[in-house]
Amino acid sequence: xxxxxxxxxxxxxxxxxxxxxxxxxxxxxxxxxxxxxxxxxxxxxxxxxxxxxxxxxxxxxxxxxxxxxxxxxxxxxxxxxxxxxxxxxxxxxxxxxxxxxxxxxxxxxxxxxxxxxxxxxxxxxxxxxxxxxxxxxxxxxxxxxxxxxxx
Numbered sequence: 001x002x003x004x005x006x007x008x009x010x011x012x013x014x015x016x017x018x019x020x021x022x023x024x025x026x027x028x029x030x031x032x033x034x035x036x037x038x039x040x041x042x043x044x045x046x047x048x049x050x051x052x053x054x055x056x057x058x059x060x061x062x063x064x065x066x067x068x069x070x071x072x073x074x075x076x077x078x079x080x081x082x083x084x085x086x087x088x089x090x091x092x093x094x095x096x097x098x099x100x101x102x103x104x105x106x107x108x109x110x111x112x113x114x115x116x117x118x119x120x121x122x123x124x125x126x127x128x129x130x131x132x133x134x135x136x137x138x139x140x141x142x143x144x145x146x147x148x149x150x151x
Contacts, residue, residue, distance in 0.1 A: 014079045018038060021075075028071060032047050038075075040079050041076055041079060041098060042076050043108075044112050045106070045107040047078070048104045049104060065100050065107075069109065069137065069139060072107040073123045073139060074089055074121070074141070076111050077111055079111075080119065081145045100125065101134075102127030102134065105127055118142055118143070121140070
Protein backbone atom coordinates (compact mmCIF):
# COMPACT_ATOMS: atom_id res chain seq x y z
CA UNK A 1 0.00 0.00 0.00
CA UNK A 2 1.13 3.53 -0.63
CA UNK A 3 2.42 5.81 2.03
CA UNK A 4 1.79 9.49 2.41
CA UNK A 5 4.47 12.02 1.62
CA UNK A 6 3.75 13.48 5.09
CA UNK A 7 5.68 12.25 8.09
CA UNK A 8 4.27 14.68 10.68
CA UNK A 9 0.79 15.60 11.85
CA UNK A 10 -0.44 19.02 10.67
CA UNK A 11 -2.46 19.26 13.86
CA UNK A 12 -0.71 18.30 17.12
CA UNK A 13 -4.09 17.17 18.51
CA UNK A 14 -4.81 14.92 15.51
CA UNK A 15 -4.56 11.58 17.35
CA UNK A 16 -6.67 12.70 20.32
CA UNK A 17 -9.31 14.20 18.00
CA UNK A 18 -9.27 11.11 15.77
CA UNK A 19 -9.76 8.77 18.72
CA UNK A 20 -12.56 10.95 20.12
CA UNK A 21 -14.35 11.07 16.74
CA UNK A 22 -13.89 7.33 16.31
CA UNK A 23 -15.34 6.68 19.78
CA UNK A 24 -18.52 8.57 18.80
CA UNK A 25 -19.17 6.25 15.83
CA UNK A 26 -21.89 3.88 16.94
CA UNK A 27 -21.44 1.70 13.87
CA UNK A 28 -17.79 0.97 14.66
CA UNK A 29 -18.64 0.21 18.28
CA UNK A 30 -21.53 -2.08 17.32
CA UNK A 31 -19.27 -4.07 14.98
CA UNK A 32 -16.50 -4.33 17.57
CA UNK A 33 -14.01 -2.38 15.45
CA UNK A 34 -11.23 -0.74 17.46
CA UNK A 35 -8.20 1.46 16.75
CA UNK A 36 -4.98 -0.57 16.66
CA UNK A 37 -2.46 2.00 15.37
CA UNK A 38 -2.27 5.64 14.30
CA UNK A 39 0.67 7.40 12.65
CA UNK A 40 0.61 10.38 10.28
CA UNK A 41 -1.23 9.27 7.14
CA UNK A 42 -1.94 5.72 8.34
CA UNK A 43 -4.63 4.18 10.54
CA UNK A 44 -5.07 0.50 11.36
CA UNK A 45 -8.35 -0.79 12.78
CA UNK A 46 -9.11 -4.31 14.04
CA UNK A 47 -12.21 -6.42 14.50
CA UNK A 48 -12.80 -9.92 15.84
CA UNK A 49 -14.97 -12.26 13.78
CA UNK A 50 -18.61 -11.96 14.81
CA UNK A 51 -21.19 -14.26 13.23
CA UNK A 52 -23.84 -11.55 13.76
CA UNK A 53 -22.14 -9.60 10.97
CA UNK A 54 -21.75 -12.57 8.65
CA UNK A 55 -23.48 -13.32 5.42
CA UNK A 56 -25.36 -16.49 4.47
CA UNK A 57 -22.18 -18.54 3.76
CA UNK A 58 -20.62 -17.70 7.12
CA UNK A 59 -18.10 -15.15 5.82
CA UNK A 60 -17.92 -11.60 7.14
CA UNK A 61 -20.40 -9.48 5.18
CA UNK A 62 -18.94 -7.28 2.42
CA UNK A 63 -20.69 -4.23 3.91
CA UNK A 64 -18.84 -4.71 7.19
CA UNK A 65 -15.52 -5.13 5.39
CA UNK A 66 -16.23 -2.00 3.36
CA UNK A 67 -17.17 -0.02 6.48
CA UNK A 68 -13.91 -0.96 8.19
CA UNK A 69 -11.79 -0.01 5.20
CA UNK A 70 -13.70 3.26 4.67
CA UNK A 71 -13.20 4.29 8.30
CA UNK A 72 -9.50 3.37 8.25
CA UNK A 73 -8.97 5.46 5.10
CA UNK A 74 -11.07 8.36 6.36
CA UNK A 75 -9.24 8.58 9.65
CA UNK A 76 -5.85 8.20 7.91
CA UNK A 77 -6.81 11.27 5.84
CA UNK A 78 -7.98 13.05 8.99
CA UNK A 79 -4.56 12.63 10.62
CA UNK A 80 -3.08 14.97 7.99
CA UNK A 81 -5.78 17.64 8.08
CA UNK A 82 -5.28 20.95 9.86
CA UNK A 83 -7.00 21.80 13.14
CA UNK A 84 -10.69 22.52 12.71
CA UNK A 85 -11.18 20.31 9.67
CA UNK A 86 -13.46 17.27 9.69
CA UNK A 87 -13.43 14.41 7.20
CA UNK A 88 -16.16 13.03 4.95
CA UNK A 89 -15.97 10.34 2.27
CA UNK A 90 -16.45 11.60 -1.28
CA UNK A 91 -16.20 8.27 -3.11
CA UNK A 92 -14.67 4.81 -2.93
CA UNK A 93 -14.22 1.64 -4.92
CA UNK A 94 -13.69 -1.76 -3.35
CA UNK A 95 -12.41 -4.99 -4.83
CA UNK A 96 -13.04 -8.28 -3.05
CA UNK A 97 -10.41 -10.92 -3.73
CA UNK A 98 -11.17 -13.72 -1.28
CA UNK A 99 -13.94 -14.74 1.09
CA UNK A 100 -13.71 -12.80 4.36
CA UNK A 101 -12.98 -15.75 6.60
CA UNK A 102 -10.80 -15.37 9.69
CA UNK A 103 -10.66 -15.17 13.46
CA UNK A 104 -10.15 -11.42 13.19
CA UNK A 105 -9.78 -8.70 10.59
CA UNK A 106 -7.39 -5.79 10.14
CA UNK A 107 -8.37 -2.70 8.17
CA UNK A 108 -5.44 -0.59 6.96
CA UNK A 109 -5.89 2.92 5.59
CA UNK A 110 -3.04 4.87 3.98
CA UNK A 111 -2.85 8.36 2.50
CA UNK A 112 -1.50 8.47 -1.02
CA UNK A 113 -1.80 12.26 -1.51
CA UNK A 114 -3.02 14.80 1.00
CA UNK A 115 -4.35 18.08 -0.33
CA UNK A 116 -6.07 21.05 1.27
CA UNK A 117 -9.55 19.84 0.33
CA UNK A 118 -9.22 16.34 -1.14
CA UNK A 119 -7.13 13.46 0.16
CA UNK A 120 -6.55 10.31 -1.86
CA UNK A 121 -6.25 7.07 0.08
CA UNK A 122 -5.96 3.35 -0.39
CA UNK A 123 -6.43 0.51 2.01
CA UNK A 124 -7.03 -3.14 2.48
CA UNK A 125 -8.81 -5.65 4.66
CA UNK A 126 -6.79 -8.58 5.93
CA UNK A 127 -8.31 -11.73 7.41
CA UNK A 128 -6.12 -13.12 10.19
CA UNK A 129 -6.32 -16.76 11.27
CA UNK A 130 -3.43 -17.66 13.54
CA UNK A 131 -0.24 -16.97 11.60
CA UNK A 132 -2.09 -16.96 8.27
CA UNK A 133 -3.02 -13.58 6.78
CA UNK A 134 -5.12 -13.18 3.64
CA UNK A 135 -5.90 -9.91 1.89
CA UNK A 136 -9.63 -10.18 1.28
CA UNK A 137 -10.36 -6.72 -0.13
CA UNK A 138 -8.81 -3.45 -1.25
CA UNK A 139 -10.21 0.07 -1.44
CA UNK A 140 -9.31 3.32 -3.14
CA UNK A 141 -11.10 6.27 -1.59
CA UNK A 142 -11.25 10.04 -1.85
CA UNK A 143 -11.82 11.97 1.37
CA UNK A 144 -12.80 15.62 1.77
CA UNK A 145 -11.75 18.10 4.43
CA UNK A 146 -14.84 19.95 5.63
CA UNK A 147 -14.50 23.16 7.57
CA UNK A 148 -17.00 25.01 9.71
CA UNK A 149 -18.99 21.97 10.84
CA UNK A 150 -20.55 22.17 14.28
CA UNK A 151 -21.83 19.34 16.47
